[in-house]
Amino acid sequence: MADGLLTLVLLFIGIGGTAPAGEGQDRPVTGLTYVLVVIVALSLLARRRWPLVTLAVATAGTSLYLVLEYPYGPILLAFMVASYSAARHLPLKPAGVAAGVAVAVLSLHTAVDRDIAGLVPGAAWVVVPFAVGVTARLSREAAARTRDDLARQYADEERLRVAQEVHDVVGHGLSAINMQAEIALHLLGKRPEQAEAALTAISRTSREALDELRVTLALVRRTREGETRAATAGLARLDDLVARMSETGVPVKVEVSGEPPDLPAAVDLAAYRVVQESLTNVLRHAGAATATVRLAYLPREVSVEVVDTGRGAAGPPGGGHGLVGMRERIAALGGDFTAGPAEGGGFRVYARVPLP
Known part of the structure; x- marks a missing residue:
């Protein structure tokens, strides 16, 4: 229920906010732009059951979106939620490996744009929500241990x-x-x-x-x-x-x-x-x-x-x-x-x- 509501909110923000972002950045917005926004948002429906699959779909969709030089916009919110979910629901080692792969794939657009400076904000879109997810998971485990004790x-x-x-x-x-x-x-x-x-x-x-x-x-x-x-x-x-x-x-x-x-x-x-x-x-x-x-x-x-x-x-x-x-x-x-x-x-x- 909560994941469905979150997906609907991100879909609403993505569909409503992508066109204004394109106008502000003078970047194209096409039908494929909205398809990618919808795919990335819908992947969050499985973020608790299959967090690795969710992160993979979100990473691929967001990376293709940026390679095609669509505007920086609400799609990044959905991607950050996918990064958070992987850290929140996966063990630390596989979550860390998945986050590293996501950073590498997401950085492909910097090679296309020849914009090396874009590596830092691109990594931050993964690292920041990943750190928050790890903190939340450790807090949950500590609370569970306290309850068990x-x-x-x-x-x-x-x-x-x-x-x-x-x-x-x-x-x-x-x-x-x-x-x-x-x-x-x-x-x-x-x-x-x-x-x-x-x-x-x-x-x-x-x-x-x-x-x-x-x-x-x-x-x-x-x-x-x-x-x-x-x-x-x-x-x-x-x-x-x-x-x-x-x-x-x-x-x-x-x-x-x-x-x-x-x-x-x-x-x-x-x-x-x-x-x-x-x-x-x-x-x-x-x-x-x-x-x-x-x-x-x-x-x-x-x-x-x-x-x-x-x-x-x-x-x-x-x-x-x-x-x-x-x-x-x-x-x-x-x-x-x-x-x-x-x-x-x-x-x-x-x-x-x-x-x-």
């Missing part, structure tokens, strides 16, 4: 985010299941009725973990950038989390201060994940311990603190993936995160998230 960056961030969500959901569920399975094995021979209760808890925990994982992955597939992708979890489900931990033999006490506001989904999810991962670490690494979860709601921030009475370690040196994931979640929301041994023993995790 952004797409790869987004894909990497999405993979990391999905991995973090799966780690939080599956890690907590499997830790609880593992603890309950050990309890069931220990009680199976001595107290089978209690072992049955532990197996029932395993069934319920595994089902809940699978349901949460399934919904989380479904939301990940459906949502786009900027949306909360794991809205299945939040502080509203804290009681269920505490109940699951209690079933594994880790007593959890919850203390809440302030009036719970309507938290943004991202803040609600991050706070829940901090509590979940912290309690999972208690289950994995603290040994026989109790845990206390403190939630503080202030007008401009919400804070989460999880303190246990265990051995004071939260996994391998460096904190493992769980602490790293919590720190990244909180940092992404502009908050503060600390984790380390608590005063008097045990381990303490603290996160503060500002509210918008």
